[in-house]
Amino acid sequence: MELQNPFSNIIFMLSFLILLVLFKIVQRWSFNNSTTKLPPGPWKLPLIGNLHQIISRSLPHHLFKKLAEKYGPLMHLKLGEVPYVIVSSPEMAKEVMKTHDLTFCDRPNLLLSTIWSYNATNIVFATYCEHWRQVRKICVIELLSAKRVQSFRSIREDEVTNLVKSITASEGSVVNLTRKIFSMTNGITARAAFGKRNRNQDVFISAMEKVLVLLGGFEIADLYPSIKMLQCMSREKTKMEKIHRELDMIMQDIIDDHRSIHKEASNDEDLVDVLLKIQQENYYSEHPLTDDNMKSIIQDMFIAGTETSSEVLLWAMSEMVKNPKVLEEAQIEVRRVFDKKGYVDESELHQLIYLKSVVKETLRLHPVAPLLIPRESMKPCQINGYEIPAKTRVMVNAWAIGRDSRYWVEAESFKPERFVNSTIEFKGTDFEFIPFGAGRRMCPGIAFALPNIELPLAQLLCHFDWKLPNKMKNEELDMTESFGITVGRKHDLCLIPITRRL
Numbered sequence: 416m417e418l419q420n421p422f423s424n425i426i427f428m429l430s431f432l433i434l435l436v437l438f439k440i441v442q443r444w445s446f447n448n449s450t451t452k453l454p455p456g457p458w459k460l461p462l463i464g465n466l467h468q469i470i471s472r473s474l475p476h477h478l479f480k481k482l483a484e485k486y487g488p489l490m491h492l493k494l495g496e497v498p499y500v501i502v503s504s505p506e507m508a509k510e511v512m513k514t515h516d517l518t519f520c521d522r523p524n525l526l527l528s529t530i531w532s533y534n535a536t537n538i539v540f541a542t543y544c545e546h547w548r549q550v551r552k553i554c555v556i557e558l559l560s561a562k563r564v565q566s567f568r569s570i571r572e573d574e575v576t577n578l579v580k581s582i583t584a585s586e587g588s589v590v591n592l593t594r595k596i597f598s599m600t601n602g603i604t605a606r607a608a609f610g611k612r613n614r615n616q617d618v619f620i621s622a623m624e625k626v627l628v629l630l631g632g633f634e635i636a637d638l639y640p641s642i643k644m645l646q647c648m649s650r651e652k653t654k655m656e657k658i659h660r661e662l663d664m665i666m667q668d669i670i671d672d673h674r675s676i677h678k679e680a681s682n683d684e685d686l687v688d689v690l691l692k693i694q695q696e697n698y699y700s701e702h703p704l705t706d707d708n709m710k711s712i713i714q715d716m717f718i719a720g721t722e723t724s725s726e727v728l729l730w731a732m733s734e735m736v737k738n739p740k741v742l743e744e745a746q747i748e749v750r751r752v753f754d755k756k757g758y759v760d761e762s763e764l765h766q767l768i769y770l771k772s773v774v775k776e777t778l779r780l781h782p783v784a785p786l787l788i789p790r791e792s793m794k795p796c797q798i799n800g801y802e803i804p805a806k807t808r809v810m811v812n813a814w815a816i817g818r819d820s821r822y823w824v825e826a827e828s829f830k831p832e833r834f835v836n837s838t839i840e841f842k843g844t845d846f847e848f849i850p851f852g853a854g855r856r857m858c859p860g861i862a863f864a865l866p867n868i869e870l871p872l873a874q875l876l877c878h879f880d881w882k883l884p885n886k887m888k889n890e891e892l893d894m895t896e897s898f899g900i901t902v903g904r905k906h907d908l909c910l911i912p913i914t915r916r917l
């Protein structure tokens with residue numbers, strides 16, 4: 416009789432137990448992932464879910480479009496331990512942002528944005544609550560109303576004139592349009608927000624640029640919210656806390672400066688003046704607006720307003736240079752309207768039908784927030800027969816929707832004329848075209864953004880002809896996109912201006 420190794424039974428039992436535990440883990444994962452009611456999506460690995468699929472060289476909105484072609488316009492992913500739903504068709508976007516808007520109008524609590532936004536007491540990242548309703552109301556009625564936007568007209572005209580002067584000074588040589596346009600839009604927002612130039616304005620703007628870079632990254636702690644230790648270990652968290660302290664000091668200084676100078680209501684009120692008045696008179700709520708609330712709102716105007724408008728302008732110029740016939744047609748229109756006047760100002764912008772279509776077509780192909788801003792479901796919800804559990808993060812792929820060939824003929828081509836006699840608008844009712852989002856969380860800054868885009872474009876087309884450097888052919892212009900919270904050009908747009916005398 417063969418003698419058995421006394422340990423072999425124990426080893427066998429242990430191996431069996433380990434296999435059983437592993438089997439159970441995989442079974443639980445498969446069960447979670449194969450719940451028939453969840454929207455379809457790619458197979459998930461234990462612990463990391465679909466992370467391995469999104470960590471690729473593709474930009475997330477490109478990758479999600481490709482995956483949606485396989486799994487459908489309502490697609491379920493798991494990134495780390497967090498469930499995500501990606502929306503990729505106008506029909507599903509309407510379900511999320513209209514039919515079930517109230518369920519999906521929350522924002523997730525993310526580590527870095529919460530630090531930067533005074534514990535999410537701003538507008539952009541605030542959770543759906545009474546505070547958000549109050550600050551959004553202030554924003555819509557007081558800060559970004561048509562009347563307020565109009566009151567900043569002279570600031571815009573002044574800053575755009577400076578842009579034209581600085582380009583004229585470099586006539587015939589290569590101009591970095593990216594830097595010039597960013598400096599102009601920063602100037603407009605800073606003067607509208609703070610009034611006169613502040614001594615710390617440049618430090619403020621450079622700190623805001625760092626914030627954008629940090630907010631654009633993927634924070635691992637946000638994908639495993641149950642492991643609190645990851646938050647403490649985050650290097651980005653330390654960086655964000657430092658920038659936040661720096662920005663806080665600058666803005667407190669600006670607020671204190673404004674407080675010390677009493678201004679009567681007048682046309683030259685800036686946004687800090689308006690917020691101080693609301694704070695003093697307390698006419699929006701029983702809860703007073705604190706200094707921190709004011710700072711977080713002002714930050715929103717910069718983060719949501721400056722980079723977005725600059726990127727749209729740069730994409731519009733890039734697309735026109737790439738499509739010389741469009742450039743020519745836009746120039747003919749602008750010059751017809753303004754040549755007899757002798758100068759470009761805002762009063763005739765409404766006549767620029769083709770230019771407005773250029774802006775729309777730019778927003779269709781290059782929505783600068785291609786996945787909008789993430790939302791989170793507040794309770795379970797059924798869409799198209801699928802179950803979306805509470806606390807699911809939702810991303811709407813506005814970039815993919817703007818290229819949906821069921822809605823757009825020659826969807827990949829830049830053809831502004833498609834908008835000339837069309838009733839399609841970006842006001843959140845035509846779900847095939849949602850560069851500003853839709854529903855309760857829709858962008859409140861459209862009226863502020865449009866003149867910041869249309870006026871400089873009209874000036875750039877009226878005063879200059881444009882050539883590419885190094886004898887580059889138009890079709891060779893690089894259109895690679897950057898990675899981040901907003902998606903602009905990866906490489907600066909450098910062009911040669913040829914001044915045209917009026």
Ligand code: HEM
Pocket residue numbers: 538539540551554559715716717719720721723724727782783784787788789850851852853855856857858859860861863864
């Ligand atoms: C072309 C320029 C702009 C584009 C493409 C744009 C786009 C967007 C998008 C896609 C959202 C998210 C909508 C959603 O979640 O459904 C948003 C939100 C927001 N935008 Fe804009 N935006 C622009 C300009 C501005 C400007 C100029 C301001 C203010 C000065 C502004 C202020 C905001 C704010 C405060 C929110 C947050 C709204 C909320 O969560 O309640 N935006 N924007």
